Amino acid sequence: MAGVKPLERAAIVAVGSELLTPSKIDTNSLFITEQLNLLGIDVTSKAVSGDDRTELAHIIRHVLGRVDLVVLSGGLGPTDDDVTREAVASVLGLPLAEDPDITTRLRARFVARGYPGPMPEINRRQAMVPAGARVIENARGSAPGLWIDHEDRVVLLLPGPPRELRPMLTELVEGSLRARSEGKPVVRRVVRVAGLIESHVDEALAPLYREWERQPIPIAATILAAFGSIELHVSAKAVPARAGEALDAAVAQVVATLGDVVYSTDGRLLEKVVGDLLVERGLHIGIAESCTGGLVTSRLTDVPGSSRYLDRAVVVYANDAKTELLGVPEALLIEHGAVSEPVALAMADGIRIRARAEVGVGVTGIAGPSGGSPEKPVGTVVIAVSTDVVSGFPGRRSAKREGGSRTVRTFRFHGEREHVKLQASNAALDMVRRQLMEKGSGGRG
Amino acid sequence: MAGVKPLERAAIVAVGSELLTPSKIDTNSLFITEQLNLLGIDVTSKAVSGDDRTELAHIIRHVLGRVDLVVLSGGLGPTDDDVTREAVASVLGLPLAEDPDITTRLRARFVARGYPGPMPEINRRQAMVPAGARVIENARGSAPGLWIDHEDRVVLLLPGPPRELRPMLTELVEGSLRARSEGKPVVRRVVRVAGLIESHVDEALAPLYREWERQPIPIAATILAAFGSIELHVSAKAVPARAGEALDAAVAQVVATLGDVVYSTDGRLLEKVVGDLLVERGLHIGIAESCTGGLVTSRLTDVPGSSRYLDRAVVVYANDAKTELLGVPEALLIEHGAVSEPVALAMADGIRIRARAEVGVGVTGIAGPSGGSPEKPVGTVVIAVSTDVVSGFPGRRSAKREGGSRTVRTFRFHGEREHVKLQASNAALDMVRRQLMEKGSGGRG
Numbered sequence: 023m024a025g026v027k028p029l030e031r032a033a034i035v036a037v038g039s040e041l042l043t044p045s046k047i048d049t050n051s052l053f054i055t056e057q058l059n060l061l062g063i064d065v066t067s068k069a070v071s072g073d074d075r076t077e078l079a080h081i082i083r084h085v086l087g088r089v090d091l092v093v094l095s096g097g098l099g100p101t102d103d104d105v106t107r108e109a110v111a112s113v114l115g116l117p118l119a120e121d122p123d124i125t126t127r128l129r130a131r132f133v134a135r136g137y138p139g140p141m142p143e144i145n146r147r148q149a150m151v152p153a154g155a156r157v158i159e160n161a162r163g164s165a166p167g168l169w170i171d172h173e174d175r176v177v178l179l180l181p182g183p184p185r186e187l188r189p190m191l192t193e194l195v196e197g198s199l200r201a202r203s204e205g206k207p208v209v210r211r212v213v214r215v216a217g218l219i220e221s222h223v224d225e226a227l228a229p230l231y232r233e234w235e236r237q238p239i240p241i242a243a244t245i246l247a248a249f250g251s252i253e254l255h256v257s258a259k260a261v262p263a264r265a266g267e268a269l270d271a272a273v274a275q276v277v278a279t280l281g282d283v284v285y286s287t288d289g290r291l292l293e294k295v296v297g298d299l300l301v302e303r304g305l306h307i308g309i310a311e312s313c314t315g316g317l318v319t320s321r322l323t324d325v326p327g328s329s330r331y332l333d334r335a336v337v338v339y340a341n342d343a344k345t346e347l348l349g350v351p352e353a354l355l356i357e358h359g360a361v362s363e364p365v366a367l368a369m370a371d372g373i374r375i376r377a378r379a380e381v382g383v384g385v386t387g388i389a390g391p392s393g394g395s396p397e398k399p400v401g402t403v404v405i406a407v408s409t410d411v412v413s414g415f416p417g418r419r420s421a422k423r424e425g426g427s428r429t430v431r432t433f434r435f436h437g438e439r440e441h442v443k444l445q446a447s448n449a450a451l452d453m454v455r456r457q458l459m460e461k462g463s464g465g466r467g
Numbered sequence: 468m469a470g471v472k473p474l475e476r477a478a479i480v481a482v483g484s485e486l487l488t489p490s491k492i493d494t495n496s497l498f499i500t501e502q503l504n505l506l507g508i509d510v511t512s513k514a515v516s517g518d519d520r521t522e523l524a525h526i527i528r529h530v531l532g533r534v535d536l537v538v539l540s541g542g543l544g545p546t547d548d549d550v551t552r553e554a555v556a557s558v559l560g561l562p563l564a565e566d567p568d569i570t571t572r573l574r575a576r577f578v579a580r581g582y583p584g585p586m587p588e589i590n591r592r593q594a595m596v597p598a599g600a601r602v603i604e605n606a607r608g609s610a611p612g613l614w615i616d617h618e619d620r621v622v623l624l625l626p627g628p629p630r631e632l633r634p635m636l637t638e639l640v641e642g643s644l645r646a647r648s649e650g651k652p653v654v655r656r657v658v659r660v661a662g663l664i665e666s667h668v669d670e671a672l673a674p675l676y677r678e679w680e681r682q683p684i685p686i687a688a689t690i691l692a693a694f695g696s697i698e699l700h701v702s703a704k705a706v707p708a709r710a711g712e713a714l715d716a717a718v719a720q721v722v723a724t725l726g727d728v729v730y731s732t733d734g735r736l737l738e739k740v741v742g743d744l745l746v747e748r749g750l751h752i753g754i755a756e757s758c759t760g761g762l763v764t765s766r767l768t769d770v771p772g773s774s775r776y777l778d779r780a781v782v783v784y785a786n787d788a789k790t791e792l793l794g795v796p797e798a799l800l801i802e803h804g805a806v807s808e809p810v811a812l813a814m815a816d817g818i819r820i821r822a823r824a825e826v827g828v829g830v831t832g833i834a835g836p837s838g839g840s841p842e843k844p845v846g847t848v849v850i851a852v853s854t855d856v857v858s859g860f861p862g863r864r865s866a867k868r869e870g871g872s873r874t875v876r877t878f879r880f881h882g883e884r885e886h887v888k889l890q891a892s893n894a895a896l897d898m899v900r901r902q903l904m905e906k907g908s909g910g911r912g
Contacts (some may be wrong), residue, residue: 039689040700042510043655044501046691047492056489065487066522068515073689077511077533084529088522101669105687136879142670162882183692185882210489244490255490283809309782315768316761319782323760324885326836334788336781337754337764343779343822377788391771440769 308377346374753822791816
């Protein structure tokens with residue numbers, strides 16, 4: 023694209039009156055920023071407009087004077103309060119006309135989904151296109167995106183639902199947007215850490231931060247605490263190969279400093295790391311959950327292909343369920359209480375044996391808000407992991423040696439019910455990860 | 468404040484370069500919106516600026532022309548990249564001067580906190596005040612807030628850390644801001660709908676929208692599609708009692724129009740509605756999940772007190788798990804396949820009987836990305852609900868009459884694995900809700 027100024031500065035505009043209420047926030051801009059940064063395009067401002075043609079037009083006019091690229095998300099639906107197309111067309115002085123190809127696709131989509139009756143006529147609004155705009159197909163929804171060249175600048179309209187916006191933008195970043203950028207991306211890596219708090223991670227890494235600032239390719243670092251897990255984001259802006267090398271070195275320093283609390287340096291979530299370890303080692307897992315109510319299993323089955331290592335799991339809230347489904351002795355429940363290390367271990371053993379798996383997990387605790395006591399307050403969670411595998415990991419259902427290892431830990435989590443569940447599910451997955459790592463690296467059998 | 472125009476429209480501007488990265492988002496605006504709405508002040512736009520004097524000045528100049536109140540958060544720290552004071556002063560043409568009282572307080576605070584040595588001179592930047600501004604004390608941090616009257620308008624500068632911003636704004640809402648507002652808060656209600664798509668809801672409600680606009684207390688409505696569920700947000704601006712009445716009437720019209728697809732008009736999520744119905748009717752539920760992998764159970768156990776109606780649930784990925792844990796006949800699995808209506812029904816019956824519950828749920832399907840076939844593509848999910856209760860709902864474990872009702876439906880969901888799981892969990896919870904509602908309203912037994 024000789025002669026065309028590369029895109030360097032972008033503004034993101036989110037459209038939707040709900041984003042101006044106390045309960046909804048624009049999160050698309052995080053993904054959009056990440057994607058644009060891949061091409062070295064900086065986001066220099068963000069704005070949110072309600073479903074108001076005049077207000078939105080004002081915002082577009084304002085940002086258009088200050089950036090090379092305007093990315094709008096939302097307001098492309100079929101209803102009257104979807105105003106993005108009209109606002110953009112009016113600011114750029116472009117007439118809107120119905121694109122019959124889009125209408126045809128909309129009707130076909132309506133029929134394919136088995137909705138009753140003909141497509142409401144109102145949906146044809148989604149086929150309106152400003153003159154000269156390029157239509158970007160939406161594989162997952164009805165609203166197509168639009169790419170508009172305006173002098174040296176680009177105005178991009180994307181649908182609001184993240185699952186529609188994300189693949190469309192990803193494709194543009196690999197194609198049309200890449201062709202218009204100068205190719206010095208901001209490269210980022212994410213290091214994920216389990217079982218430490220933010221300020222401890224920060225303290226441990228402080229000397230590295232100072233070193234990174236003075237490097238030929240400086241590295242910026244941000245720590246985020248998210249859902250009971252810590253994420254360290256490191257980034258560098260340079261040609262990709264050099265930025266990548268600098269970041270690889272930085273990530274290696276972090277791992278050397280923090281050790282095995284680091285569970286992922288390549289973007290994988292904890293459930294995926296655990297799933298991958300199970301597949302690698304040819305193992306199966308059985309899960310018995312009380313206070314987490316199925317969350318550990320649900321997270322593990324979010325991973326495609328999880329049926330390779332998970333056959334079954336149980337949620338055992340009641341004591342008789344623990345006894346009937348897992349063989350936890352009644353006497354144990356009476357003597358120690360349901361939230362206790364002996365019971366968690368019996369749950370882990372019980373599900374492992376009954377699921378004919380090599381790894382068993384038992385989670386029992388008090389998620390709250392009620393049910394706590396002075397000795398076992400709300401947030402007390404006991405997690406056990408039981409394995410019957412020996413070094414070398416024999417295949418499933420092969421001759422088994424009992425006497426594999428068993429680990430149990432008692433945690434005290436803080437926060438509301440859902441937050442306790444989430445932290446407990448992190449801890450359970452992380453205990454499985456550690457158990458498997460230990461085995462994989464030589465093993466104690 | 469006779470003669471002064473009340474504050475009606477506000478813009479929120481968050482300042483901070485970190486808010487323009489892929490990992491941080493401005494959340495202060497949610498709290499600010501909630502507080503302003505209490506006074507009937509609408510937020511008509513939001514913006515985020517980096518720590519860039521020129522860019523921020525542009526944004527302030529732009530929004531100042533369109534609202535009565537500009538609330539800025541952040542950029543009041545002591546360092547060079549804290550630019551909010553300078554940007555505001557330059558836009559409003561006000562000279563900046565050091566306020567010696569602030570400097571004194573800053574020095575005292577420094578000593579009180581036991582920091583070593585004298586206060587760095589750079590911290591005196593926080594004592595710079597635009598001429599005519601009123602200083603708002605910050606009980607929890609060093610940066611004071613600033614209130615600036617500009618013609619009929621108000622520009623408010625608040626510190627970025629939420630724990631500093633919140634008490635300052637709360638106090639202003641009770642004092643100076645209340646005195647400048649007309650005192651008609653924005654009241655909101657949320658109506659939640661299952662099993663319909665956005666455009667159908669919109670089409671059905673279009674006549675109501677038109678009626679609401681012309682009412683003495685007009686009602687604004689926004690439709691949101693979120694997680695396979697539809698939310699209708701309605702709001703009115705009036706003295707609270709009158710707004711509440713108008714909204715109650717509007718919500719009743721929506722329910723009359725849409726019927727029993729409306730599952731909540733009081734903010735409750737679907738899992739809470741189902742949990743409440745189970746408690747009301749004194750029933751217990753057993754859940755058997757295949758493709759949803761525990762998500763239905765996890766959502767239901769997000770509700771505090773769910774142990775009152777849930778004793779146990781099972782995740783049965785493998786066929787032998789379905790047979791062993793639920794008694795699904797092997798012959799049925801072979802003849803119809805695991806994803807079939809007879810199997811879903813057998814799962815629902817099996818868990819209901821084995822959990823000694825009155826309601827059983829079976830979910831089986833293909834979450835993807837692999838495992839689909841031409842007849843049963845990815846996204847095919849079969850859900851069954853089985854009950855053995857009769858009208859009047861006898862207590863649990865009382866003499867049971869077999870021959871309760873059984874419902875089974877086959878769905879075709881679209882999207883990725885996690886999205887299919889989520890939609891399937893919505894559909895399962897909604898089928899339970901409908902079954903219980905039917906029973907509750909007279910019942911067929």
